[in-house]
Amino acid sequence: MSVMLNQRLMGKTAIITGGAGGIGKATAARLIDEGAQVVITDINLETGNAAAAALGDQALFIQHDVTCPEQWQKVINQTIATYGNLHILVNNAGVCFFNGLLDYSLDDIQTILNINLVSVMLGTQAAAPFISKAGGGAIVNMSSSEGLSSVNGLSAYIASKWAVRGYTKASAMELGPLGIRVNSVHPGGVNTPMANPTAMGKADFDKPYQQYPAQQGAEPENIASVVAFLASEDAAHCMGAEIAVDGGMTTGKYIDFLPGAP
């Protein structure tokens, strides 16, 4: 049975950062399916152009380094020039490098904080006046299960994602009166180049997640559908919410010798 998606984003314009692949591209596809026109931005020109071509007429690619305030202005100006308005911003671009807490270089720490956190602040400041002018809309910030919990080897990433969660709540407070709902999404392990850089098959990719309720990793589409919900009026009363889309990773880990384990 095929299910028709409703067109709850018909006529809406969205900007999605890091839209050349992974969760960003899947989100762009989902928003387009629901009626939106999207601007995908990414630092990678080649994959960005390829993604826009694959997404079709409702997608425009703009090369963009999310850490650069001037480039944010360019993205907003080009979006308004092309589509006339802006309703939705998905702050999705991110990077993740593993290292021991005592071993991170200052350079790596600053790179992670700039791309994962400062970009969210710059994007929010650049986009909010235009979303408000369009009559209101939504900002969705991509945090992580690591913005709700912790793991070894990812201290700088974890700090950035907890901060995105906090900034989301501060944004919801100050932008709510401007008609802008701001919420954060917290994926667990998602089958993208970030979490699966060697493109392992699904069975191998799923192995580390077997100890959690879903017993498998996510596909980018599992995250995209939640972003679409938060971007839509179906989430009209969600403000400053943190939505775990992590297959239960932050809920708990099975203890094999106790009852109820799979």
Ligand SMILES: NC(=O)c1ccc[n+]([C@@H]2O[C@H](COP(=O)([O-])OP(=O)(O)OC[C@H]3O[C@@H](n4cnc5c(N)ncnc54)[C@H](O)[C@@H]3O)[C@@H](O)[C@H]2O)c1
């Ligand atoms: N994959 C996961 O398991 C997972 C889990 C939790 C959260 N996340 C978050 O989801 C978001 C998307 O991750 P993904 O898995 O799709 O990763 P990905 O690596 O597949 O995609 C990230 C995209 O961001 C782009 N990018 C990197 N630096 C940039 C910059 N300075 N300016 C603009 N674009 C830039 C990359 O070119 C890439 O296309 C990230 O914020 C990530 O932290 C991912």
